[in-house]
Amino acid sequence: MRHPFILTLCAAAIGLSACEQSGEAEVERAMQDINVVDETNLNDVMLTVGDPNEAVRYFANASTNDPGRIDLERGLAKSLIRARRTEEAVGAWEAVVENDEATNTDRVDLADAYIRANEWDNAAATLNTVPPTYETFKRYRLEAMVADSRQQWEKADSFYETAVGLTTRPATVYNNWGFSKLTRGDYPAAERMFVDALRFNSNMFTAKNNLVLARGAQRNYAIPVIPMTQIERARLMHTMALAAIKQNDITIGKSLLNDAINTHPQYFEEATRALEALENNTGN
Numbered sequence: 023m024r025h026p027f028i029l030t031l032c033a034a035a036i037g038l039s040a041c042e043q044s045g046e047a048e049v050e051r052a053m054q055d056i057n058v059v060d061e062t063n064l065n066d067v068m069l070t071v072g073d074p075n076e077a078v079r080y081f082a083n084a085s086t087n088d089p090g091r092i093d094l095e096r097g098l099a100k101s102l103i104r105a106r107r108t109e110e111a112v113g114a115w116e117a118v119v120e121n122d123e124a125t126n127t128d129r130v131d132l133a134d135a136y137i138r139a140n141e142w143d144n145a146a147a148t149l150n151t152v153p154p155t156y157e158t159f160k161r162y163r164l165e166a167m168v169a170d171s172r173q174q175w176e177k178a179d180s181f182y183e184t185a186v187g188l189t190t191r192p193a194t195v196y197n198n199w200g201f202s203k204l205t206r207g208d209y210p211a212a213e214r215m216f217v218d219a220l221r222f223n224s225n226m227f228t229a230k231n232n233l234v235l236a237r238g239a240q241r242n243y244a245i246p247v248i249p250m251t252q253i254e255r256a257r258l259m260h261t262m263a264l265a266a267i268k269q270n271d272i273t274i275g276k277s278l279l280n281d282a283i284n285t286h287p288q289y290f291e292e293a294t295r296a297l298e299a300l301e302n303n304t305g306n
Contacts (some may be wrong), residue, residue, distance in 0.1 A: 025027075028133060041125075047083075047238075047270075060268035065093065065094070065097055068081065068097065068101070069097060069100055069101065070082045074101050074102075074104035075105050077097070077101035077105075078101045078102055078105055078107070079092055079153045080097075080101075081095075081097040081098035081101055082276055083096055084097070092118060092121045092123045094125065095114065095121060096118055097129070098114050099114035099118055099131070099135070102130075103138070105136065108135065111135045111138070112132075112135045112136060112139050112141070113198060115130060115131055115132040117136045118131075118132070119132050123208075126152050126153070127150055127158075129151055129155075130160055130161050130164065132148050133149045133164050133168075133243075134160070134164055135145075136148060137164060137167060137168070142171045143194075143245040145164065145168055146168045146172075149161070149164060149165055149168065157184075157188070158188065159188040159189040159195075162181045162182075162184045162185035162305055163185040163194075163195055163198070165177075165181040166178050166181035166185060166198065166199070166202075167198065170202045174208060175202075178202055179199075182195060182198070182199040182202070186199075191222060192218075192222055193219045193220075193222040193223035193226055193229065194219070194223075195221040195223065196216070196218040196229070197216065197226065197229045197232065198217050198220060199215045200213075200216040200229070200233075200236070201214030203215055204232065204236055204239070206277050209236050209239045210236075210240070212236040213233060213236040213237060213240070216229045216232050216233035216236060217246075220233070220248055225236055227254060230250065230258060231257070231261050232256050234246070234249070234261045234262050234265070235261060238261070238262050238265025238266060238269075239269075239286065241269065243265075243266055243271070243274050245258055245262065245277065252268055252285060252286070252287055253287065253288075255285055256282045256285040256286035256287075256290055256293070257282070257286075258283050259278050259279075259281040259282035259285060260278075260290070260291075260293045263276075263278035263279045263282060263293070263296065264296065266278060267300065272300070275300065276297065276300060276301075279296055279297040279300070280297065281299065
């Protein structure tokens with residue numbers, strides 16, 4: 023004899039169990055999606071965290087727990103660059119590029135790491151693996167630096183010019199380009215490049231110092247009219263003094279060192295030592 027009531031209950035129980043299992047699976051999937059979003063946000067935060075070594079530890083642990091995740095490998099490589107752990111960063115970027123999901127951006131970042139490690143041939147070889155259709159500011163800036171290292175001046179100028187056209191913040195490119203001109207002995211062109219760098223970033227002290235070097239190399243010992251703090255002015259006078267002394271313009275060098283010492287709001291040890299050494303050597 024059949025028992026329809028019992029069969030109905032059984033069917034309902036089976037359906038309820040299936041629904042519960044289906045619901046649990048959906049909840050699990052939803053929670054996984056939330057975890058992915060949270061992890062992505064955390065990864066982004068760690069890439070800009072104040073202590074880059076903390077970010078290195080985070081991404082190193084995450085990569086160990088989830089090997090092969092290229093986003094975690096990238097995070098580790100970027101964090102090592104930020105922490106200035108260059109040799110480790112090279113290895114980390116090499117691991118990223120070996121990943122099947124690696125992009126041309128990753129290869130350019132590897133080239134950047136090679137340059138930081140002074141591995142110019144490896145940087146050039148890596149950039150050669152990037153197709154010419156991949157045109158970015160960073161790629162051309164690195165190409166220019168590699169050309170500079172090989173004294174391929176025409177190529178360097180071409181790459182610098184292209185890089186400048188691909189960014190709205192070209193101060194660092196102009197500064198690098200100016201230093202390239204300074205290395206070649208083209209001091210007027212170097213001076214123009216450093217002025218352009220400061221036009222886009224008036225706070226870049228490296229460009230200010232390089233500008234003084236370019237002017238000093240032309241025996242123009244006047245401090246340029248550019249925005250500067252009192253401490254910066256003293257430091258620039260010190261740089262200009264050394265440029266003058268190098269060209270045997272001793273009297274001008276002494277005067278500039280004295281001005282630097284008097285201008286600096288604190289005790290200016292480097293300028294004081296340079297002046298004492300100069301006076302001892304000249305017997306004055």
